[in-house]
Amino acid sequence: MGIIKKIFNKSRSPEDGIFFEEMRKILGFNPVDLSHYRKGFTHRSSNKTDENGNPINYERLEFLGDAMLGSVIAAHLFKEVPTGDEGYLTKMRSKIVSREHLNELGRDLNLIKWVESKVSAQHFGENIHGNLFEAFVGAIYLDRGFTYCEKFINKKVIVPYVDIPKLEGKVISYKSLVIEWCQKEKKQFHYDVFEDNGNEDVKHFGVRLKIDGKIVAKARATSKKKAEEKASQRAYFAFQEKINKK
């Protein structure tokens, strides 16, 4: 009740209104206290401090977000892989929350767009994407608690990125599996790629995978390669389901 009141009663400046809407799009639910997200985008170079002289920037939020990410992924792996022992679970989690992976997540959400800073973007280096992603998760925790962190991580990390056979190294590329299968079964395949931006700021690519002229899977992603891989993965799992049903 308190939260609902806060969402609807607060009168927002037009600028806050835009920020609220954009955050809502990324989050998939309503933010309540926008100040957490604003802090999550404040680079240390802006030299802001609060009334007690403590610096305002996203570095502390990274620590918090990293911890929340770690426990949400731990719980997911624990439930998803009942056969995996402690060592396996630890290894898989490190793969999921690797620097490279976090950078990819932050970049795909285009979080850098919101950064408030006194240095120009080209000085940031690659890791800013992952740092912003961690800080964003920290901001969600402060704003809406653990359950909403879980929701967000599930939607933005687990569903689109956590592919256990691939992380285990059993599958290197779904595209190559699809190609191999088509060649063996003497089927024609074709990846139909087109740019598909919708209303979003980040470039997106759409892919249709046709086998013997029939569309078997579609996918969208921020690069051609990713979209092809995603479509191949969908086709692979759809085929597996068919095979299992026989």
Place this chain on the structure above:
Amino acid sequence: MGIIKKIFNKSRSPEDGIFFEEMRKILGFNPVDLSHYRKGFTHRSSNKTDENGNPINYERLEFLGDAMLGSVIAAHLFKEVPTGDEGYLTKMRSKIVSREHLNELGRDLNLIKWVESKVSAQHFGENIHGNLFEAFVGAIYLDRGFTYCEKFINKKVIVPYVDIPKLEGKVISYKSLVIEWCQKEKKQFHYDVFEDNGNEDVKHFGVRLKIDGKIVAKARATSKKKAEEKASQRAYFAFQEKINKK
């Protein structure tokens, strides 16, 4: 509602009834599904497996509990120390969840009492206490979710053990601070120690700290030394509050 039903409608064997009561005492709230806690006390030597052949023991739960502990402590430190940067927060958390500290926590709760194992207790080694503590936190997460993990960790870890000035190394021992102060102020002090077991299995000691014949603080703990330190800490914070009010 579902949880309340589960607690009251389930008919429990007398053995489960005792286990339920004992778990409730440790937890400070009702457990719902006892099987998680039973698993949390099952040592790998018991060679149990589930219907799919997966081993049943507490090792996977350690991974889960460690993650939950990490994020609850992270959130606590983040809120408690607004002046601490990422490096400080990381260092403080490592101190709190150190192996030594987790062993102490597990030992104080006497978790080893519940271990089901085919090897005798003297083969376990010191780290079993901390491992059982982590697994216990993992079981709480599975049974009641993150909020209850937070409740439990707050009550059993943060309130009794997380003392920031001490962790920062600014205070080595509150007892020595009290003694120093009494000597400077020419006051008589006396630690009145007695054994105080109540209904619990673990030995407890009670301490009353008297200054100039007046009781200024009381505390209970699993050793004389700890109880004296706790009473001194309470006296120290009480004095500080008085001084701040002046």
